[in-house]
Structures are given as C-alpha cells and as structure tokens.
Amino acid sequence: MLGKRFGVLLVLLAFIMVFSGTGLADEVRIGVYEPLTGPMAAGGQMTLEGIRLAHELYPTVLGKEVRLFVEDNKTDKAEAALTVSRLIELHRVNAIIGTYGSSLAMSGGPVAETAGIPVMGCSPTHPLVTEGNDYYFRACFIDPFQGHIMATYAYHTLGAREVAIIQDIAQDYSVGLSHFFRQAFVELTGDPASVVGMSSYQTLDTDFTAQLTYLRGLNPDAVFAPGYYGDVALLITQARELGMDIPFLGGDACEAPEFIEIGGQNVEGVAISTHYSADAPVTEESTKFVEAFYEKYGHAPSAFAALGYDAYLLILDAIERAGSIEPEDIRFALSQTEGFEGATGFITMDETGNAVKTGVILQVQDGEFIYAGSVEPQ
Numbered sequence: 001m002l003g004k005r006f007g008v009l010l011v012l013l014a015f016i017m018v019f020s021g022t023g024l025a026d027e028v029r030i031g032v033y034e035p036l037t038g039p040m041a042a043g044g045q046m047t048l049e050g051i052r053l054a055h056e057l058y059p060t061v062l063g064k065e066v067r068l069f070v071e072d073n074k075t076d077k078a079e080a081a082l083t084v085s086r087l088i089e090l091h092r093v094n095a096i097i098g099t100y101g102s103s104l105a106m107s108g109g110p111v112a113e114t115a116g117i118p119v120m121g122c123s124p125t126h127p128l129v130t131e132g133n134d135y136y137f138r139a140c141f142i143d144p145f146q147g148h149i150m151a152t153y154a155y156h157t158l159g160a161r162e163v164a165i166i167q168d169i170a171q172d173y174s175v176g177l178s179h180f181f182r183q184a185f186v187e188l189t190g191d192p193a194s195v196v197g198m199s200s201y202q203t204l205d206t207d208f209t210a211q212l213t214y215l216r217g218l219n220p221d222a223v224f225a226p227g228y229y230g231d232v233a234l235l236i237t238q239a240r241e242l243g244m245d246i247p248f249l250g251g252d253a254c255e256a257p258e259f260i261e262i263g264g265q266n267v268e269g270v271a272i273s274t275h276y277s278a279d280a281p282v283t284e285e286s287t288k289f290v291e292a293f294y295e296k297y298g299h300a301p302s303a304f305a306a307l308g309y310d311a312y313l314l315i316l317d318a319i320e321r322a323g324s325i326e327p328e329d330i331r332f333a334l335s336q337t338e339g340f341e342g343a344t345g346f347i348t349m350d351e352t353g354n355a356v357k358t359g360v361i362l363q364v365q366d367g368e369f370i371y372a373g374s375v376e377p378q
Contacts, residue, residue, distance in 0.1 A: 026324050028066045031087030033098040038075025042256040043100035043304055047122050051306030053296055061316045077107040079234050084108040088115045094325050097311045102126035102173040109136045113166055118331040120314050122307040126176045130353040137334050137353040139310040140275050147180025149273040149359045149375045155188040160221035162196045168227040169200040177226035177251050196220050208235040216244050226251035233263035240266040253304055271363045276344040278304040279371040289343035310342035
C-alpha cells in the first residue's frame, strides 16, 4: 500500500515539475505560429519549410534538444493572438517564431510582450510590428526600405516619372508599403504629382475592373501593387485583359509559386522586392542552406523559407551567446545581435529590433522568379 502511495506521489511530483517549468530545463521549446491555412497559407507553409530544415540541421543548443511546437493562425488576426497564447500557456515555449503577414504579427505581438516571451519574426515588414515592443524582433528588412527599393527600380531602371498605386485597404502591410513607396518616389522625382493616382480593393476581391479602368485612364508609366500573391496575380491578369501593357511592380508578398500559377503569361516581366535569392548566395550559410533545401524538398527555396531558416538560427545564436534558455536572457541577446551570418545575409538588429540587411529584386521571366539585382540598406 505504501508503495502505491509512493508511486502516486512520484507521478504527481513529475506532473507538478512539468507544468511549473522545472521539468523543461533539459530542452529548448520554440513555438511557431504561421498561416498554414487561409489566404496566406502559401507564405506560412514556405516559411515552415525553412524552419523545419534549420531544426533538422541544428537540433540542439547548449547541449539541449530543441523541440518545435507549430500552431496554425489560419490567416486570422484573432486566431494569431490565440495561437501565441497557446504556445506560451500550453506548450511553455522559451521563444517564438512568426509570422508571415504583418497584421497577424501585430495581433500576436502584444500577447508575447505581456508574457515576456521573445518573438523572432520571419517576414512581417510593417514598421509597427516591432515599434514599442521590446520582445518582438525580425529577420527581414522593413517597409520603408522596401518602398525605397521599388521606387528606385521604377525611377532608375524603368525610367518611370509618373506612377499609380493599387493597394489592399484591408491589409496593414499593403497600406504601409504603398505609403513608403509613394514617399520614396516623390523624393526621387521632386514632384508630389508624380504619383498620379491611387486605388484600393479588399483581400479576396475578384473583380478589379473599376479600379483598373480608373488607373488606365491616368496613363501612368508603371503601377505599384503591394498586395498578397493571389490578389495581385488576379488583378494583373485583369489589367492585361483591359489592354494595360505597362509594367507592374509588387512587394515581397508576391513571391509565391501561386503568383505565377494564377497569373501565367500575364505576370511575365513583373518585378518584386524580396529578401533573398537562391541565385545569389551571399554567405557560406546561404550555400549550405540552398544545398540542404534542394536535398530535402527537391526545389529551389523561396525568400520566406530562407527567412524561416534564419529566424530559427537567430534564436539559437542568442541562446548560445546568453548561455541561457530563460526568455529574458534570450530577448536581451537578440537585441545585441550584430553581424550574424544567415542564409539571407549578414544581420544586425537595430534599436527597434529590425534587421539591417541587403534587399533583392526578382523579375518573372519564362515562368520563374529570376534574380535582377540587389539594393544595399540606406
């Protein structure tokens, strides 16, 4: 009888240790929240490919096993906050990676901040993702720089002197990037009237005829469309059907196979800004990443896969430098990141947790994204 009671006490003690956190000292728990379903699923799935590859190549840190806990935020702002909460309360993670989609990141960020858990963003580029949140960092550059990249491309490479913009009014990413592109283009031309018009739509709209007819009447030299891949591919297809043969430009959210699958021949020549190209490796880690990715998945990696890979490695690097898996120690080490060698380049965190790094331009040629150049940070 005494033996049974002792056994029960041991079980209870183990239960208490696990749920008090003391039983987790021999492993590192990293949470992941990405849109694996919904309109942004392609971006989340590409990111997760990179994270899983990084975990496979680097499964331990400080002699401890790293465990991944993956949650689907379903491309929903409320769900994004809930998934972060589940990662913290249910899985007791030490740090979090995520998420594709700036609006989703801005929903999850305050939850992590309140709990004191550091987050490494992969590709949420809106400035507000990290602003005022000491626990949110990111492996990507931010939209003021991305707007500069595409404005410079439009002005110098295309020779555009008048442009129009069509934005997704429902997405913070699209609205913010539109603003920064406009600001940068006006600075280049010195003429506030060089942005001849702006039109808007909402995520999952399928008929852009009215907006495109309006823009066509303005006769711009180019159109900037910083939305997500599916919507932008569809609106460019409709633009071509309306006889608009002018150049279209996009942001990093267009980099998905679905953009070309949906747009087909209509998106040939479209140029986008992004974070990385497998055709232009910039570090030794870039080469290692590309080779390992091909071996594991059998196709070229996207920028989002590379950013997911780097986000995981940035957290491990911070843990190694901190010599600790305590969230506050990881957060401080992340804030001190300087010259980190990742797949997407050398990364230094600025005072607001944003990566200072090189930007890349890709262009659709013969049904593929082809490297078209790089732009150094301002």
